Amino acid sequence: MIYLDNSATTKPDPSVLDSFLQATTVYFGNPSSVHQLGGTAEKLLQQSKQQVAQLLNVKESEIIFTSGGTESNNTAIKGIALQHQNRGRHIITSAIEHASIIEPCQALTELGFEITYVPVDEDGVVSPTAIQDAIRDDTILISIMHVNNEIGSIQPISDIAAIANQHPKLFFHVDAVQGIGKVPLDLSEPGIDMVTMSGHKIHGLKGTGLLYIKEGTSIFPLLHGGHQEQGLRAGTENVAGIVAFAKALRLAIQKQDMHGHELSELHNMLRRKLEHIPDIQINTPIHAAPHIMNISTPWHKPEVLVHMLAEKGIYISTKSACTSKQSEASTVLLACGHSQLNAKSAVRISLAYDTTEEDVTTFVDTLTQIINQLQKVMK
Ligand SMILES: Cc1ncc(COP(=O)(O)O)c(C=O)c1O
Incomplete structure (x- = not known):
C-alpha cells in the first residue's frame, strides 16, 4: 500500500498507540474523582498539558484539549462571537477556509453577524493589506x-x-491543523490569540x-456541564487521547526539525515528475507546505483516477476529505481563479515523513499509465 492521503488523516504512530493503551488501561480513572485513581489520572493530564505547553512555548493555562480541529474551530468562532457580540458583530475570514470555519461563520449570519470573506491571489494566498482594509470598528474576530x-x-x-496587534479589541484565530509539524508557526507571536490543532493529522x-x-x-464556551478545562470545555477529559496527542505533537515537532528538509526535497521531486505528465495542471504554488500537492486532470473524472489508483494500492483523494464525496468544483480552486473544469477535476496527493522516493516514483508511474489508458479509451 502507498498511502498518499495524509492530509485527510494519518496512520497513528505505534509509540502513540502504546502511550494511549498504557494510559487507558492503567490510568483509567476520572480526573475529577477524589480518590487515588482519579488523582493519578489528573496528574497525567497535567503532565501532558505541561508537555504540550512547553513544546508550543505557551502557558499551560492557555491550552484547552478538545475533540479535534472541528470543535476547536467552532469554539473559537462561536466563542468569540457570543462573548463579544455587544462590541461588534463583524468577522473577517478568507474564501479558502476549511468547512469547520466557513460553516460556523455562515450559521452566525442567521444570528445577525456579518462575515467578510477576504479573497486570495492565484497562489491561494491572502493579502494582509486586504485584511487591514476589511477591518471595521465593529470587527471582533x-x-x-x-x-x-x-x-x-x-x-x-x-x-x-502584526495587523491584529494594532487593533487590541479584535481577536485573531489561526487554524493550524494542516501546518503543525510541517511549517513553523510561533504561537507566542504578539497578535495571535487562538490556534487550532488536531491529533489525527500528526499520527x-x-x-x-x-x-x-x-x-x-x-470566550463563551461551546460546551457547558462541568468545570473541566477551566470551565471552557465541559465533559470528562479524554485522558488517554490527550496523552497520545502530547506524544504525537512531540514526535511531529521532532520530525519537522530533523526531516523537514527531506520532506521538502520529496515534494520537489514529486512536482518535477508530475511536470512531465502531459495534460495535468499543478495547482499547488511553488512556495507551499511540503506535504500537499494538488493537481487537475481536466479530461478525466477525479473519482475515476482515485478509484483506479486505489485498485493498485495507491491512496490519494479528490479535494479534501470533508468535501471529497461532493462532485462540485473546489471552492478553493475557484477562489484562486481556476476554471470550472480545473476546479472540478482536482486531486490531492499528501505526503508524510515516512513517504519514500520509491513511493513517489511508483505513484507517478502508475498515474501516467492510468492517464494513458484513459486517453486510449477516449480516442
Ligand atoms: C484546515 C483544517 N481545519 C480543520 C479540520 C478539521 O479537523 P478535524 O478532522 O480534527 O475535525 C481539517 C480536517 O481536514 C482541516 O484540514
Whole structure:
C-alpha cells in the first residue's frame, strides 16, 4: 500500500498507540474523582498539558484539549462571537477556509453577524493589506488558516498578526491543523490569540486536538456541564487521547526539525515528475507546505483516477476529505481563479515523513499509465 492521503488523516504512530493503551488501561480513572485513581489520572493530564505547553512555548493555562480541529474551530468562532457580540458583530475570514470555519461563520449570519470573506491571489494566498482594509470598528474576530488543506498554500500569519496587534479589541484565530509539524508557526507571536490543532493529522488519534487561547482572551464556551478545562470545555477529559496527542505533537515537532528538509526535497521531486505528465495542471504554488500537492486532470473524472489508483494500492483523494464525496468544483480552486473544469477535476496527493522516493516514483508511474489508458479509451 502507498498511502498518499495524509492530509485527510494519518496512520497513528505505534509509540502513540502504546502511550494511549498504557494510559487507558492503567490510568483509567476520572480526573475529577477524589480518590487515588482519579488523582493519578489528573496528574497525567497535567503532565501532558505541561508537555504540550512547553513544546508550543505557551502557558499551560492557555491550552484547552478538545475533540479535534472541528470543535476547536467552532469554539473559537462561536466563542468569540457570543462573548463579544455587544462590541461588534463583524468577522473577517478568507474564501479558502476549511468547512469547520466557513460553516460556523455562515450559521452566525442567521444570528445577525456579518462575515467578510477576504479573497486570495492565484497562489491561494491572502493579502494582509486586504485584511487591514476589511477591518471595521465593529470587527471582533479575524480567522485565517495557516496552511490550506487542499492546495498547501501558506498564509502570511506573522503579517496578519502584526495587523491584529494594532487593533487590541479584535481577536485573531489561526487554524493550524494542516501546518503543525510541517511549517513553523510561533504561537507566542504578539497578535495571535487562538490556534487550532488536531491529533489525527500528526499520527495521533482521531477525536483529539486542542485550542490555544491566549491569556486574557475570553470566550463563551461551546460546551457547558462541568468545570473541566477551566470551565471552557465541559465533559470528562479524554485522558488517554490527550496523552497520545502530547506524544504525537512531540514526535511531529521532532520530525519537522530533523526531516523537514527531506520532506521538502520529496515534494520537489514529486512536482518535477508530475511536470512531465502531459495534460495535468499543478495547482499547488511553488512556495507551499511540503506535504500537499494538488493537481487537475481536466479530461478525466477525479473519482475515476482515485478509484483506479486505489485498485493498485495507491491512496490519494479528490479535494479534501470533508468535501471529497461532493462532485462540485473546489471552492478553493475557484477562489484562486481556476476554471470550472480545473476546479472540478482536482486531486490531492499528501505526503508524510515516512513517504519514500520509491513511493513517489511508483505513484507517478502508475498515474501516467492510468492517464494513458484513459486517453486510449477516449480516442
Ligand atoms: C484546515 C483544517 N481545519 C480543520 C479540520 C478539521 O479537523 P478535524 O478532522 O480534527 O475535525 C481539517 C480536517 O481536514 C482541516 O484540514
